[in-house]
Amino acid sequence: MNGRKLLAGAAVVAVTGVCASSAVRDETFPAPIVDHGPVRLVAYDSCEGAVEELRSAMAPYVTAFGLGGRRNFPLTAAEGMAADSSAGVAQREAVPKAATPPAEQQGHSTTNVHEKGVDEPDLVKTDGRRVISIADGKLRVVDVASRSLSGTLDLGDRHATQLLVSGDRALLVVQNPVPIHDAGFAPDARPYPPGALEGSEIVLVDLKALKEIGSLKTDGGYLDARQVGGTARVVVRSSPRLPWVYPDQTTNDAGALRRNREILQNEPITSWLPRYELVQDGAKTSGTLVDCANVSHPAVHAASSMLTVLTFELSGRLGTGQPVSIVADGDTVYGTDRTLYIADDHRLLPELPDRPGVARPVTTAIHQFDIGQAGPPKHVASGEVPGTLLNQYSLSEHEGVLRVATTSGTTSRCCWRAGDAGSPQPPPTQSAVTTLRRDGDKLAQVGRVDGLGKGERIYSVRFIGRTGYVVTFRQTDPLYTLDLSDPVRPRVTGELKITGFSAYLHPAGDGRLIGVGQEATEQGRTTGTQVSLFDVRNPAAPQRLAQFHLPDSSSEAQYDPHAFLFWPQDGTLVVPVTTYRSAQNATSVVLRVDGDQLRDTGRITEPQTQQYGGARRTIVIGDQLWSVSAAGVQVVARNGLAQQAWLPF
Secondary structure, three states, X not given: OOHHHHOOOHHHHHHHOOOOOXXXXXXXXXXXXXOOOOOOOEEOOOHHHHHHHHHHHHHHHEEOOXXXXXXXXXXXXXXXXXXXXXOOEOOOOOOOOOOOOOOOOOOEOOOOOOOOOOEOOEOEEEOOOEEEEEEOOEEEEEXXXXXXXXXXXXXXXXXXXXXXXXXXXXXXXEOOOOOOXXXXXXXXXXXXXXXXXXOEEEEEEEOOOOEEEEEEEEOOEEEEEEEEOOEEEEEEEEOOOOOOOOOOOOOOHHHHHHHHHHHHHHOOHHHOOOEEEEEEOOEEEEEEOOOHHHEEEOOOOOOOOEEEEEEEEOOXXXXXXXXXXXXXXXXXXXXXXXXXXXXXXXXXOOOOOOOOOOOOOOEEEEEEEEOOOOOOOEEEEEEEEEOEOOOHHHEEEEOOEEEEEEEEOEOOOOOOXXXXXXXXXXXXXXXXXXXXXXXXXXXXXXEEEEEEOOOXXXXXXXXXXXXXXXXXXXXXXXXEEEEOOOOOOOEEEEEEEEEOEEEEEEEEEOOEEEEEEEEEOOOOOEEEEEEEEEEXXXXXXXXXXXXXXXXXXXXXXXXXXXXXXXXXXXXXXEEEEEEOOOOOEEEEEEXXXXXOEEEEXXXXXXXXXXXXOOOOEEEEEOOEEEEEOOOEEEEEEOOOOOEEEEEEO
16 A cells, blocks of 8 residues: 555544645645546557657756755666666566456455455455465465464565465565666666665565465566456555755756756667566566557646556466556555555646746546456546545445546645735635546546535445445544445435544445544544444434444554454454553554444453554454564454464564
8 A cells, every 4th residue: 555545544634634834735736737638548659759748748847956946856767777778678577367266165254355256455365275474574374274384485675565465376476676787877866865765576486385486576666466266466656766966066947947858869778668577486677667659648738757567377477577668657446356556646747937836736637447357457548636645445346437536625724825926715625526438548527526524534444235335534533434336427315424533434335334444523633543333224314333443542453454453153253452641552452343332352462562562453363363563473263352373573
């Protein structure tokens, strides 16, 4: 999950009350910099045409300090890397047909995901026989039957943070900067400033032998990934590598601007295309990851970012991922078993030199890819909606209709002054749900309902079938229920106002809904983790049936739903919490949904909690709960929580 999308809990309250600055952007201030025009994507017909179009698109944003003003470092990707026109485009390898995954064993939970049948990368995976985790640069495999650590793969200084598993293969995501060495380029030719590095690495591992099969480094930062069957699709975001100059004792602003314009007009296409380094079968290859024919672009853009979707069959060789790229930024990835969506709210669009300080647009572009066939995804449509998304749960496809929940406007008027030239008073925030349907190569609006939570922002969204649930918050928490059965006329059917907010919503069956978030005072000050059980059987009158509140605490499940466990077979519900009363303490709260009640059944406390921060994931295997932390794995009985084993790492 992306860091900017983690602001789903109390941190959002702090942001909305602060004036925008170079460090804090008011992401919903209504003053578009660019008329984005049609969002349809068009493929380049040649590398010559591509570089001319990219230079032209970027030209208005060039300043004496690179792109968009003094506060921006040049948009670079990896130190010592540069365009090398002689470097070959990655060879496309034949991908074997994905192996059919074995039938899922009964009696164990899996990663809490948005869409059934679409896996998401996380810290821990299990197939009921093994518990596979990644922490502290080590991949560990625990055998469930013997309750013992069966193997460890040390990744050294590579900071692997997430994994996907299919059969006896694991795909690991490394997110720290990964310099790519190209023997055909002199490293000192393009010095880049500290902090400008970004990159990612994909590592394919054989879980039986516990060894690396291959690794693919790219100069694109990891955004997110989805897995359907044995096929994983990984989205990375890269930036062009241009050797901007800056004003100094020998060059004034005008001279630096003139030189930067010259640099732009002389840059080859490879300065924009992402690069790779592949280690496989004992050999290392490197070069340009994607060729021009596999890059598409919208009608209007700034040429400052590129998204690449990589496709990997976990049963085969790693390869270079059959890359497909679009000239766009991206913040949110959402997928079904046949469709992948990438959303771009334009927040990283650089400033225009003649409009410094003007806030970003309040529109979100959405790109739809068909992944129903083997091989790389195919872009099929794009569209745009007003406002910005919260996270992937703001998107939901149902019966061919994409539902999108967004917030527009601003909750803060601290930075606006009456009479400011060219700066109209910003309208207050409000949220909306827009329905879109594919029409040719366009995601066209079908219907829209707005006016939700005026003066507030969305804190959580959940679409379940033909019904939508939206939580907004500033001082109180309205839970809205929406009837989406007619996409042309979506409508609000009910509203429940309570203190606090839910940052994550989860279906509990039988017309009930679970919410995890923060309790708050009537003035909106958060007071600690709360878990709520809602009755939504009557959409016109939603009610809260029960509430659990733990003062002076927070939960990772508020901003990362992967940390949430609900086992509907007996109503077991587990969330990790950290309390801050006298000293920081991490535990896992175990509740049980029992009819219309939430019963507190106890806590799971790691023996080495204070040193390692406690368990971050809990899974069900048979009649046991397995809690996994950086320190080890603890096994407790699901009924009574008696400890049955502690497996230290």
